[in-house]
Amino acid sequence: MWLEPNETIVNKVQVLDETGKLIGSHPDVNDDELLALYKWMVQARTFDQRALKLQRQGRIGTYAPMIGQEAAQVGSAFALKKQDWIYPSYREVGACLVHGVSMENFFLYTMGHIKGGTSAQGTNVFPVQIIIGAQCLHAVGSAWASKYKDESSVSVAYIGDGGTSQGDFHEALNFAGVYKLPTVFFVQNNQWAISVPRSKQTASATIAQKAAAYGITGIQVDGNDVLAVYSTMKEALRRAREGKPVLVEAVTYRQGPHTTADDPTKYRQNGELEQWLAKDPLKRMKAFLIERGIWNEELEQVEFETANDKVTKAFEIAASTPSSKTVEVFDFVYEQKPSQLAEQQNSIQVEGVVK
Amino acid sequence: MWLEPNETIVNKVQVLDETGKLIGSHPDVNDDELLALYKWMVQARTFDQRALKLQRQGRIGTYAPMIGQEAAQVGSAFALKKQDWIYPSYREVGACLVHGVSMENFFLYTMGHIKGGTSAQGTNVFPVQIIIGAQCLHAVGSAWASKYKDESSVSVAYIGDGGTSQGDFHEALNFAGVYKLPTVFFVQNNQWAISVPRSKQTASATIAQKAAAYGITGIQVDGNDVLAVYSTMKEALRRAREGKPVLVEAVTYRQGPHTTADDPTKYRQNGELEQWLAKDPLKRMKAFLIERGIWNEELEQVEFETANDKVTKAFEIAASTPSSKTVEVFDFVYEQKPSQLAEQQNSIQVEGVVK
Amino acid sequence: MTAMTMIEAINFTLKKEMERDQNVICLGEDIGKNGGVFRATDGLQELFGENRVVDTPIAESAIVGAAVGMATRGLRPVAEIQFLGFIYEAMDQMAAQASRIRFRSGGTITAPMVVRAPFGGGVRTPELHSDSLEGLFLHSPGMKVVMPSSAYDAKGLLASAIRDNDPVLFLEPMKLYRAFKEEVPEEDYLLGIGKANILKEGEDLTIITYGPTVPLVKNVVAEIEKTQGLSIEIIDLRTISPLDEETILSSVQKTGRAVIVHEAVKAGGPGAEISALINEKALFHLTAPIIRVTGFDTPYPVPSVEDDWLPNATRIGQGIREVLSH
Amino acid sequence: MTAMTMIEAINFTLKKEMERDQNVICLGEDIGKNGGVFRATDGLQELFGENRVVDTPIAESAIVGAAVGMATRGLRPVAEIQFLGFIYEAMDQMAAQASRIRFRSGGTITAPMVVRAPFGGGVRTPELHSDSLEGLFLHSPGMKVVMPSSAYDAKGLLASAIRDNDPVLFLEPMKLYRAFKEEVPEEDYLLGIGKANILKEGEDLTIITYGPTVPLVKNVVAEIEKTQGLSIEIIDLRTISPLDEETILSSVQKTGRAVIVHEAVKAGGPGAEISALINEKALFHLTAPIIRVTGFDTPYPVPSVEDDWLPNATRIGQGIREVLSH
């Protein structure tokens, strides 16, 4: 009679073990796709590491690194169709790149440029959401629009383990369940919400089991195993496309600080990072590809160089983009500028002359 | 691997069937308690019916009747210890009376009297909460205080099926789980949230199963069976007192309109009410008591009359309480009145003279 | 022309707009079969189906947040918040999401959506059902805030709000829903958002108000003009964000005196902004202090005292006398 | 006396208050081991244990709502909202619950609690981390709103806030956290909530400001007084709700001129209330319009332009010149 705490058991989907050996059934992925998945992970990591460096040099602003989460982000986004939408938080560079956002765009965002929010021009990626949980509701509304217009498009909200505590997360999953909306809620459980460990975020044993509260499907996947993530996400998208929303929990690890403003040595225990480094998503996939005979150290080096060059080019474009001007901000408040705003805008221009 | 929608099965606790026959094991309740439970239900219903009548006569304001939910409210509150707290919504007259709130107080509340919110004077019952879900967080904070002060007190939030959709409900259950707080969330699933049926409120098959999202205990009980509710609540309180929060879903039915401003014929199907009248909580308990030989029609009549007299007396007290004055409202904003408020208060008094 | 109450005009306009544009959909608590607790959406679900008139779970943040998501994908959602007092639950989605998506996206994404909500007092509701919280949104750039005071205005303003490419908070004075019937054209017409309406010209004093207090102000003014031979100008703002500066200023420049009337509490309310604006741009035309007749700086009180708490004829009369005493 | 930054003064005061009163407990996101993202609670969990310095899940409504529940049961919670921009999530618990429980209960229940939050710009944060939303709470009766502009004030005001029997929103200008060190007495002292601080007397003009813009205003004034031989009075409000009417009015009655400076957007902001108040009660002392130098009426912008968006020396100087031109 009594539904005891954490009685509902969830098992984690795995395809590769930590050394890159196949332990699950081989997903339906051809060699080109296998390579593409890995190359995207390389690109994501390369971008991430450069961004960290640029931040330290004061060339870009606060940055939230995603190192360690490449498999979760790349594997999930690689499963999307072009018409699907991503509603990202602030740590989703990997997923967004895969779904078409340019690296310049990200650099502009981190540089505090007004153009940094224009990701949705040409790609189905909503601007970065800073408010934890809010994007889940936008994904719900977007999925609702797709359903209403009878388009075969799934909306995917990306959120962290910490974000699942927010009221908006709950309301979004409940709406998705009630209206049978084509949505996937992709939770990257990276074990930490800034300094708060997953165990203090919620007493539920898994995040996947929270699906039970909404009459929707839940699944937990090894988020450092790009093949497991990709195949799980493919199936999740298939279900979502039929109006069966899915909550995916990708178990992964934030190898870096929360953001460049954070110092994880304040709160993380020694040894934890090392344990997770052993489960690194790139390392694992690389071993698998080499074992399969389609990758080697030479290709690896070339790939990192190519990725690096792309990042360099993107940063150059961003850095040479004329910086935003204060007068511009008045143009994006309403379609037509009310007189007060026009007056305020004019006061700035005058000032510019005076200074 | 895939946790399918509504895979988690919850079974409803029942003790009496619709005719009052024992179908579960007899809970540990002596005859005095059996009679007290029934008498409280009679009192609650009597109050409720009078309040409806008074509202129609224009003597009190909008009222939210609880007819049909007497077993859920009385059974749950009867299990409380004196030191436990109730955080009610607007439809909890039954539970509140059992836990010590006076009927005058309720009448004053419905009459729009400032004193209508003073239930916590002398009883552990928080003022009526109008904002759906907000009371769940107050119960959490209250339980937290009890735990901090090492008092053996449980805080019980009463909420409806509709209320479970709110973000605050989610955040409250999550906090309760994380901090192992002595809380019970008592959901009266009365099948409707104004005009929205339970089936459109959430896709989860039961509300009890939502406990799975928070690593807490869940249970569903026949909310029209006062013995089932009472014994379930007793066990829930025992667990909560040990720091194991419980979500209780009492399945019941709102026999009346949402409030006196509502017309359920707009949205309810014919025949539904009748089906539920057959499961009426008073009818069932009365049959059980008669069968047990401790009740009869004569006692029944006397009891209703006594209850009625009490309501009459309470209303007389309320009706003869001097009505609130506008000048008073300025006294309850801050401990000390800021000068602006004092000035505004004075302006009223002057006006009073002028008019 | 048909005689309509304000609630009928709202219902009629929703119907017309839904007929006009497939992308207009309504969502909210109890708006379907029940037709809304005030019947604003009465009959619409029957006409347009459950896909276009959607009952939602009780979750205001989700109602507004989902509307934001829809609006950015080409729909024109009209969300109902059952009473404005519940908008606090959706504050982030209102002020940080709907209002800012155009800005956040560098102008590439817009959220053409309407959030409708009944507001204002005098109807003996339970707590938090009568609060006037429009001031919060006057302080939230990116959101427009519109409120009708008549059936005619309701139709023209609501149609404009639905066709506007920015999010609009559309506030309906619940005490006026059925207070009067007026002739309203069935034909399509629009009233400009951001434009105030000079209800009545006058020379001695300007009263600036909006929404629920408009009919009250009209009555008080009629009475005072009759008995005291004064000439009072009445401005019905219709929109409080953005404010129609020009109309306010040119009126006060003419009359030299202003009284502002609203139900929202005084401190930090819309009246403060209007007064500050006049001070900033027409100070030397003023011959008297600007007086605000508003709700007092307390929570909205219990029904038994609300009539004295709200701006009423006595208090408005006092305000007028005070301003004229200079 | 010890030299302290503002953040050190806050940390010190929290420690002292927790030592003084067992019922004071701190809760919020990342305030435990991490000591808060700005280190306001650094070391407190080590000193007082996990029961008194509690890391919470990410749920602002629950943080404030639980604090309300605790406060009504005898504790004195000090809740941290990581950045004021996230207070929208907790708006109902702030404005409709904490602020109203005294009222709702006819004075029988009180919620002595503090909600601390860093706010204000100039620190190149991501979106919604720099917004100045204090105006929303000036319009929420029942809540007090306090903000220090120095380490000394931070200590005296925070101690008062914690001991106050009403809910207090305590706003900490993040750009001042480490901007300076000041001598602060280690002994207990309190600064009155609701009392403004005349930072500097003057004859020609009053500048009214609070929180993050206070040091800026002081510098601008020093510069202008030096070069232009003017005498300017500076009022640091310290509390914006309730406002210290008396101090504001007697200053403006003396100087006849007022400039209001704050980072919050102009429309419907605290400056509007201050201006309206002066207009209402000291109009005939004014020799010039009251000028507001504030954030513009847009969402808080991206970091690359925030310095020009915020009130800066140029704009404050312009405001002063404008007021003096009359």
Ligand SMILES: Cc1ncc(C[n+]2csc(CCOP(=O)(O)OP(=O)(O)O)c2C)c(N)n1
């Ligand atoms: C509503 C809200 N509250 C708090 C924050 C501050 N904050 C930013 S990130 C973060 C932790 C998020 O953790 P998680 O959801 O696990 O995502 P992760 O950062 O690990 O990717 C917090 C508390 C915020 N941005 N929005």
Ligand SMILES: Cc1ncc(C[n+]2csc(CCOP(=O)(O)OP(=O)(O)O)c2C)c(N)n1
């Ligand atoms: C935040 C909020 N949203 C909406 C309402 C309006 N409202 C009052 S009662 C109600 C239905 C509640 O249904 P349920 O939780 O099932 O409780 P019941 O009325 O059936 O007891 C609604 C929508 C409210 N009071 N507060």
Ligand SMILES: [Mg+2]
């Ligand atoms: Mg995380």
Ligand SMILES: [Mg+2]
């Ligand atoms: Mg219900």
